[in-house]
Amino acid sequence: MGLSLLVAMPALNEEATVGDVIAAVPREIPGIASVEILVVDDGSTDRTGDIARTNGAAVLRHRSPRGVGAAFHSALAYGIQRQADLIVTIDSDGQFDPGGIPFLVAPVVAGEAEFTTASRFKDPNLVPRMPRIKRWGNRMMSRLVSRLAGETYFDVSCGMRCYSRRAALHLNLFGRFTYTQEVFLNLVFKQLRIVEIPLAVRGERLFGESRVASNLWRYAVQTSRIIFRSYRDYHPMRFFGWIAAGLITPAVGLGAFLFAHYLRTATFSPYKWTGFAAAGLLILAVLVLQVGLVGDLLNRHRVYLEEMLYRLRDQGRPPS
Known part of the structure; x- marks a missing residue:
């Protein structure tokens, strides 16, 4: 008997891409018996929610924008309530290829990891094109988290990830602005197995700009504060x-x-x-x-x- 998978997508005004991303999610994955898609509509003012429903996704809507961290919290709570065995998160802006989901899921299904994440920088041949300042910021953040965690990680900011039910149940996060780095520290400190999967990722969005990293200095300050608070709480x-x-x-x-x-x-x-x-x-x-x-x-x-x-x-x- 296979496992159940929830594919969760945070979305804010992504009507141009959300339908294509949903359609590209594989429905047949080795070891997976059922695939459910959830779009967390973080207060969109366009047709994001309607398009998601038309393409067969469940939609959970926030009345007003609360941030990608809050959207992840909502997706996590939904997955736990639905008794999902695995939860995959992927952005709805088209930066990530849903075709990579089976590669993320495989180590978790095989019992080799409780948490897997797409890595943009582990394989030098797959490093995407992006502004130098953004690439430098990602690498500095990875080095900081690696130093605090006592492990070596190449990419702690990528939003394409797979969580086992055990990992999802263990997560207790406080950041609402973002959550990606806090997840690493949270799971490392609880001694859960983490595996990075090198995957090709588009370096920049096709439409609009990231609401998290649009202001790099603000992003650096906010994420650093979240990271150090996590480290303070656990050590x-x-x-x-x-x-x-x-x-x-x-x-x-x-x-x-x-x-x-x-x-x-x-x-x-x-x-x-x-x-x-x-x-x-x-x-x-x-x-x-x-x-x-x-x-x-x-x-x-x-x-x-x-x-x-x-x-x-x-x-x-x-x-x-």
Whole structure:
């Protein structure tokens, strides 16, 4: 008996492409018994929803634009409610080829991964054409996530992905602006298996511009904030420990300078201020470490609560 697959597409004013993307989704995939298509209409003002329905997709509509992260949350909740065994996300703007879905699904069906993602940069021969600043930004974001996760990833921002039911049930995300990088950290910290699948992807949209990455600086700030919040929540002692180390280092330097000055001159003048500064930095470092200890305690409780939430979701019951 095969598995059920939900193909979810976030969409905002994509009437020019959404129908073609839906039509191109493979209906026969090895190991998959049924394929359902969901379009999350994020407050479109054009005929996106109508065209999606005409092409056989279920449509979940937001009354107003809430962001691609919120659209993913809605798709995830829908898939869990429908008891989907696998959830594939793919953009409705035509950048991704739905023909690549079987390649994404295969490792999950085979039990080799809980989460797979299309990778634009893992295979040098498949790197798409895109502005240099965008390519640089994607690679810097991948290096940052790789460093924080302790793994090597080539592309953490691609939206074409496949989630096993276990991965979907384990996800607890907070970012509404975007979600792609947060997913990596969330699943890595929960020790789920991640596989990158090199696939050919169009570097830029055929119509319009990305609502997420249209302002690259805003995108960088928003995603960095989401990433560091995730890291803070899952590794509070390490996060606050580095901050404390950054405070202790100048404190020790100032203290050493003042002590050396005293040995030479037998007086603290005119550098008494360095002693007060060093003491202030050390006190602040201790306070930061205490925040890390409290965060570590809360993190243990969060792990227990997330495990309970996972089991409730798996049983098909919403948390009370």
